[in-house]
Amino acid sequence: MTLPSPLLDVKNLSVTRGGVEVLDIPSLAIHGGEVLTLIGPNGAGKSSLLLALACLIRAEHGSIIFKGRHVNADNGMLNYRRNITMVFQEPLLFDTTVFRNVAAGLKIRKVPGREIKGAAMAALARFGIGHLAGRDAKKLSGGEAQRASLARAFALKPEIVFLDEPFSSLDPPTREALIDDLHAILKETKTTTIMATHDIMEALRLSDRIAVMKDGRILQIDSPDEVVNHPVDEFVASFVGMETILDGNVTGSEKGIMAVTVGTRVICAVGSLGGGEKVRCGIRPEQVILSASSPEGDTSARNTFESRITKIVPLGLFYKVYLDCGFPMTAYVTQPSLENLSLREGAAVFASFKATAVHVIRR
Amino acid sequence: MELIIEGLKKAFLLLVTFDPEVLGITWLSLAVSGTATMISLVFGISTGTAVALANFPGKKFVISIINTGMGLPPVVVGLFVSIFLWRNGPLGFMGLLYTPAAMIIAQAIIATPIVTGITLAAMQHLPPSLRLQILALGATRPQMVWMLMKEARLPLLAGVMAGFGGVISEVGASIMVGGNIKGYSRVLTTATVMETGRGNFDVAIALGIILLLLAFAINSILTQIQQRQRPR
Structure with a gap:
């Protein structure tokens, strides 16, 4: 059986700023309908990767292949951008009504007015803010504004939506409610989503796969279960909440149980590594x-x-x-x-x- | 005190009787300053937007030049426009000196840095990621620039008011390049200076009141445009 070709295929993507390489992604494939979360500390390159994938910053090297077609400055950039969209940490709403904000992307695409109204109102309703359509977008609360921003993105029915820490500026109860709603919407619409966050709990709730990033590189990309329970290195382990990390030596192994000496104590662990390891x-x-x-x-x-x-x-x-x-x-x-x-x-x-x-x- | 009261009476009379000379002066002021402001908007908004959105070496120096230009003394502008349009000057062959066209050129030169500077500040005040957000919604570059301008419309209209206010009230350049020729290049400010010099305070007061009313009317219209369609 062959796997379906990825919706977005990235090869040797490299971004530099001020002569310093901030992103180095040898390979990344994103399949239709999946939710991939990029996690990592500040400065790990999560936002840069999202911006590069959305072709909003220039990559020095590498190729982005969308549905089998190369995307670059001369070839289909606008067409690609009209198949994707992005939601930022700040809602970045326009100084007009909530409805006009949600309709903005459709208006840009010159969609007929009647269709705009239907699509925008449906997106507003889906995010539970239909009653705010006529309100001044600048007077919304933080949670309402981010809902409007998400509604603006989903009104476009994008093939891929990029979310750059969309919940990080919200208070915990507002964040919880919005994550729940977004989770339901992603399940319903099956929109391919790539989200950046530094919160492992957000990643666990929404993701099909998690990519852990550090210094512009992906250290591990796996299912949430694999990343949390089988981190590839100490950094990933600590980032996904494995708080106790101890250096030791394997001093014996029997029936699938290893004895690992840590200081003066011996810890039993599953494994079959040789003594002295x-x-x-x-x-x-x-x-x-x-x-x-x-x-x-x-x-x-x-x-x-x-x-x-x-x-x-x-x-x-x-x-x-x-x-x-x-x-x-x-x-x-x-x-x-x-x-x-x-x-x-x-x-x-x-x-x-x-x-x-x-x-x-x-x- | 009597002088002022007499002046106000005469001014009222000139205004209510629609004195043809006063009307002509008012119309020319409006036409010259309005045209100059329109020209300054074309150059000022496009230059201010381009400088705000582009990244290039020496950008800070260019911005400081623009900001300096916002305080350009009208007499200096008048001097250089006069030199260029002088009979033997580089553009003397055009025969524009002492015409309303020369006044428009001088006033446009005064207003353009004001509009450019305010446009630049307005565009730079927008969140940097707003550009990326607009592009991420599928906008072309011209669509992005238009949407950014719409976002900055309040300070941009303030720029229009500042530009118009700067030129409708200036006198130095208009006298130097327009010559204050009766029925041809006489505007409210130059006429006020002349009538004050002659001791005709009543006429000068009337012209001054008209100038104030004109500035108030134009700015009221622009304020209405600026504040309209504000959602609840």
Whole structure:
């Protein structure tokens, strides 16, 4: 069976600014209907990649192939741009009514007035702001304005929509509601979407694939499950929330379980690397269980360490507990668990995690 | 005090009786300054937009030249336009000196940097990513420039008002290149200067009031255009 050819195929894309290469993408294929999220810290090149893919900044090298046709300055640039659209971090609404904003792209394409009205009103309704059509766009709240910006993009029925951190300037409840609505709309319309964000939770909720970027390069591009559970390196691991990262040496291996020595402690991890192999172990805080007494014998967790709590940080609905287990580790607990176990700074506690929760990367 | 009251009475009389000479002067002022403003809009808006949107070496220097031009002294403009249009000057063969056309040229030179500078500031004040957003909506470059101008329409119309205000009220260049010839190149400002010099304060006050009313009327119309169709 052969895979369908990608909707957008990128080869050797390179962008430089002030003589410095800010983007280097040897290859990237995006298939119709998929939602690809670019995540990475500020300056990773996410926005540059989106702008380059949308042909809004000039790439020094490389080719962008849309539906099998090369897109460049002399060939089909405008036609390509009229098949895609982009939503930025700021809503960037025009100084007119919400309706005219949403109709702007259609008007640019010289779509007949009656069709514009139907398409714009449908997009407004889809984003739940049909009642705001006659309002001054500059007087909308942040959430309403970003909904109008998204409606303006989706009114065009684009083949690809590029979203550059569209939720980052919104307050949490507004962001949650908009992400839910966008998720439903993407499922319904099956619009190919490439979104940049630095929030892994946004990426996990919306994406079919996640690309982790750093210094203008894609370090890993995989399904959300693969990226989160099998990060290719330490950077990806830490960026996707694997907070505990420990350097160690494999000191033995039996029946698919490795013993990894970390300082004076030994961690059991799934794997079959040979003795003496230098490795890096990643453990996600949500996979660490805390208990007041040793659970050994009563649990399938192969790792239990007597630990001391060094710090407790509230994170809204739950707490992050910093532990000293002979090595530093973090765990998440809920408010009831914190109270039931009388967790406080300086208290002794047992920390457990399964061998399967340890993600091992060769150093 | 009596002088002022008498002046106001005479001014009122000249205005209500539609004195033909005053009407002619008013019409010429409007025609000269209106035409000069229109010319300055063509050059000023296009130059201001081009400089704002383009990136080139020496851009800051060009901007400082434009900003300096916003304060161009009318007498200096009058001097250079006179030299160029003088009988033996480079453009003397055109025979334009002491004509309304020469006044239009001088006033357009005064107004263009004002319109250019305000256009430049207005376009630079727009969010930089707005250009990318418009292109991402599928716009051609001319469509993008037009949409940016629409976004900057409030300060752009302020530029029109500033340009017109600058030239309708200037006197130095108009006297130098127009000559204040009765019935031919006499405008409100040059006539006011002349009548004041002669001690005809009543006529000067009348002309001054007309000048103020004219400026007020034009700016009111432009303000109406500027503020219209503002959504709720």
